[in-house]
Amino acid sequence: MTTTTLAGPRATAPARRKAAVLHAEWTKLTTLRSLWTTPLIGVLLTVGIAYAVNDAYGATDTSLTEDPSIGIYYGLNFGQVAAACFGILLIGQEYNAGTIRTSLTAVPARGRLFGAKLLLGGGIGLLAGLLSTAGSYLAAGATVDLALDSPATVRSIVAGVLYHPLLVILCLGATTMLRNLTAAMGLLSPMVFLGTTVLAAVPGVREAAQFLPDRAGQYALRHQDTAGIHYGHWTGLLIMALWAGAAAYGGLRSLRRHDA
Amino acid sequence: MIEVQGLSKSYGQTLAVDDLSFGVRPGVVTGFLGPNGAGKTTSMRMILGLDRPTAGRALIGGRPYVELADPLRQVGALLDAHAVHGGRTARGHLRWLAHSNGLPDSRVDAVLDQVGLAEVARKRIKGFSLGMRQRLGVAGALLGDPPVLLLDEPVNGLDPEGIRWIRTLLRGLAAEGRAVLVSSHLMTEMALTADHLVVIGRGRLLADASTAEFIDRHGRTRVRVRAVDPDKLSALLRGPGSDLTAEPAEGGAWEVTGAEPERIAALAAANGVVLYEIAVQRDSLEEAFMRMTADSVEYRAVAA
Known part of the structure; x- marks a missing residue:
């Protein structure tokens, strides 16, 4: 047996072990095509549709009559579904395939495993947010005359970048609470895709629906104020962050408490 | 190497594992025997820290599994050969497993070679037969070259050649001084593979003896x-x-x-x-087992 030689000199400090778990999560991502293509599709959808829309409506400068962020972030309505799916798949496919048990056998410290997933999901989400937002503004730049240094634009850009990682973390946390891929897909993707938009159209429900994570997060993207919204733009981003934080905490609790 | 002490697990009213105590020594293959639903898998999950015991504990080298640093280097486990993502290649699956415990890719290639999957290493698992999946599961268990191995029904669904391969492998691993715990409900196979038996029924320990002693005591x-x-x-x-x-x-x-x-x-x-x-x-082990479980009043009482 070579056990002693393997376990001896390489015996591990907590920091190295944390890095190893993150490395393993990265390897899980890169070895599964259905997983790593999802954020890529999200970026392509967001930017592609923003470009197509701005190309189609290029002749009309809507900046005076309407909030320009609606056109700039039009693609996000579609791209965010991929971001949500990415968050769901990060842990949902482990519950679906049963590899969650293998993962927890390899990494019995459940907080460490979940932390690595959050870090990877958040990091990839941030990268997707940067690319999507930069792409969306570039696509819109040709048709909308924007002052990039105005506080509203800066805030909208920051919110546009952060929207993606927050959504990934929200979905990752919620899926870990549900511990089931199908349930998470069934519950989260329609909510993100159309549910809250539909809810926001019902007068009575609108008051409450504006506090849902995607509604609040998207309000932070707007350049102009909307009547009837009970919070400011930055607060909208904070509300979404609170949702994501609560979901992450709920996911951690669920992973720690339940038998795998 | 493995010490199970008063381990119990209940799901609501059902007692799946009931005050189970036994030990697994290095250098021998210990067969974990019992009919389907006896509590073998639940016990193994508790040993691996996946399920939380209602009472009791399981120690590996004196420590609970969840406290082991780099557990793959200390315990190799195969629970369910189907618990793999079909979209990954065999090598991809083993690579993330290796990286989680700081093991190099060279170990991945070594175990793929050892279980005879080197040629299909870069093929997606979804095309694998059950036998190939079992081999991949065994490869995962061997990754960290651990002194303790836990395998849950590794011969299930294998063809005669595969069963023979597992038997030879397990006996070889025990001969190298490792502690090997292997569960099965296949008595004839266990009689050939295991030196020592831990027999459970309805979650309770029925026997803890060497295979020869067990047959002597309970067989005719x-x-x-x-x-x-x-x-x-x-x-x-x-x-x-x-x-x-x-x-x-x-x-x-x-x-x-x-x-x-x-x-x-x-x-x-x-x-x-x-x-x-x-x-x-x-009597064969199977006959001895049938006689013992028929004789066991407690077993019959709960089974009824």
């Missing part, structure tokens, strides 16, 4: 005799002066319990009965 030993003149033999064995228990078997033979073959042979010679077959027959 009979002497099979055949004579040129069956009637004379019958009269001798079941006659008024005989203290033997004899039952007729097929082909005019008799199975005698309660006497050594020497005594039967001497008795036959003294009475002029010519024997042409006399052989000691022991």
